[in-house]
Amino acid sequence: MSSENYQQRKTFFDQLLTIYGRKPVLEALQDPDMQVYKLHLAHSNKEDGIIRELRQLAEQRGIAIEMHERKALSRISKNGKQDQGVAADLQLSAYQPCSAISGDHLQTAPRRYIALDRITNPQNLGMIIRSVAASGIDGLILPRRGGAPLTALVIKASAGTLFKAPIYHCEDLDAELLRMKDDGATLCCLSSHAEHSLFDYKAQGSMVYILGNETEGVSRNLEKRCNARLRIPMHNGVESLNVAVTAALIAFSGI
Amino acid sequence: MSSENYQQRKTFFDQLLTIYGRKPVLEALQDPDMQVYKLHLAHSNKEDGIIRELRQLAEQRGIAIEMHERKALSRISKNGKQDQGVAADLQLSAYQPCSAISGDHLQTAPRRYIALDRITNPQNLGMIIRSVAASGIDGLILPRRGGAPLTALVIKASAGTLFKAPIYHCEDLDAELLRMKDDGATLCCLSSHAEHSLFDYKAQGSMVYILGNETEGVSRNLEKRCNARLRIPMHNGVESLNVAVTAALIAFSGI
Numbered sequence: 006m007s008s009e010n011y012q013q014r015k016t017f018f019d020q021l022l023t024i025y026g027r028k029p030v031l032e033a034l035q036d037p038d039m040q041v042y043k044l045h046l047a048h049s050n051k052e053d054g055i056i057r058e059l060r061q062l063a064e065q066r067g068i069a070i071e072m073h074e075r076k077a078l079s080r081i082s083k084n085g086k087q088d089q090g091v092a093a094d095l096q097l098s099a100y101q102p103c104s105a106i107s108g109d110h111l112q113t114a115p116r117r118y119i120a121l122d123r124i125t126n127p128q129n130l131g132m133i134i135r136s137v138a139a140s141g142i143d144g145l146i147l148p149r150r151g152g153a154p155l156t157a158l159v160i161k162a163s164a165g166t167l168f169k170a171p172i173y174h175c176e177d178l179d180a181e182l183l184r185m186k187d188d189g190a191t192l193c194c195l196s197s198h199a200e201h202s203l204f205d206y207k208a209q210g211s212m213v214y215i216l217g218n219e220t221e222g223v224s225r226n227l228e229k230r231c232n233a234r235l236r237i238p239m240h241n242g243v244e245s246l247n248v249a250v251t252a253a254l255i256a257f258s259g260i
Numbered sequence: 261m262s263s264e265n266y267q268q269r270k271t272f273f274d275q276l277l278t279i280y281g282r283k284p285v286l287e288a289l290q291d292p293d294m295q296v297y298k299l300h301l302a303h304s305n306k307e308d309g310i311i312r313e314l315r316q317l318a319e320q321r322g323i324a325i326e327m328h329e330r331k332a333l334s335r336i337s338k339n340g341k342q343d344q345g346v347a348a349d350l351q352l353s354a355y356q357p358c359s360a361i362s363g364d365h366l367q368t369a370p371r372r373y374i375a376l377d378r379i380t381n382p383q384n385l386g387m388i389i390r391s392v393a394a395s396g397i398d399g400l401i402l403p404r405r406g407g408a409p410l411t412a413l414v415i416k417a418s419a420g421t422l423f424k425a426p427i428y429h430c431e432d433l434d435a436e437l438l439r440m441k442d443d444g445a446t447l448c449c450l451s452s453h454a455e456h457s458l459f460d461y462k463a464q465g466s467m468v469y470i471l472g473n474e475t476e477g478v479s480r481n482l483e484k485r486c487n488a489r490l491r492i493p494m495h496n497g498v499e500s501l502n503v504a505v506t507a508a509l510i511a512f513s514g515i
Binding site: 140169171237241246250257 | 354459
């Protein structure tokens, strides 16, 4: 394989999102707007109603079906306990590894990103994806672990925008943020007692806003990396906003 | 009773929110931050565990308990099918009838309100209440019917801010909005194809932003009343935002 070919194939595979479970995969196959690259089934599945339906839908749509040993399927779904012997690779047009945000990228124009640190509620995650897609902010940085996985619930809460939203996935959020900081980006976290208001603070160059877990907020180690702490001014003794609302205010604040 | 006394009593009763059902009322009584004015019980209740617990909590907190015939309790809860023989009046500090927004009020300073037309999802309603309370916008106009009732689910989604948020309740939203328009307020509704951007449009004087049902949007008859239609500029082919996100962008857009 030529190195150009390799790079093309790598880019292609980096854009795949693997979902699992019988119902989520069925819904993906039933939705004509969803680009499904491949259906994965375990040999151990009984050929009952839903498995037959999955096969028929994939065949009608010309989607490749691959059969696997049970263990191999677990490795594909990365969740053998919940995959029910079924997984599918979805092609997302704007889903790519965080490494695609290069130093050049950050330095040639001021860009804005939101990074999520352990957002566990799928409703919140879906709403955040929807606001990111709609706002035109440069992207959502999403670690593969520690938060809600990209399941059918998230797709639903995103109102289908998961397939259009610029999402940058990564394995190690801390390492990626440090790298982006070295490349000149300003890291900000939201905090109710911070000095600067989100609506007034403008850094020179690119910015990454870090949003933390619904209960605990941003992890200590990530908070330490930040160049600035920002607050959203609040009235009536209210102490915090829903994280999806905070994300929307950030995403649209640059407009 | 003197007329002054009458007015005071009327003001007091207008601020009460009646909730119903065993679990919601139990949670209200268990929460020391919640001001409960009265516990209502039906004679027909069996004095089982939860009814005993309700009684004990009310007695400990010095809250009056009133006993009613089953039918009378239905009239108090306004939902005999779901009240389970239990209701409670909560005192909300900033809950009042829409008539409190007088013409003088609208004309002496430019004020901003959000009005909800049939928002049926309790999560959305709770999030909207939380954003309204936090933003310092002048109030949320909430018809008593047609949308999600103010239940425990809404209280939870509001993160307890229901008890602080400036909420103006009304029976007939159309009539109230017409009256406010006559008093000089500009009525706006959100629409994806509108000419003006929410972020650019500034009316002189007071404004009311109308948000419609999650699926159907703003009712036709209300839309006709509006002076302006506003859009939130969107990217990536996204057609709409979650209604709670839209409410937050409106509420904080004046800052």
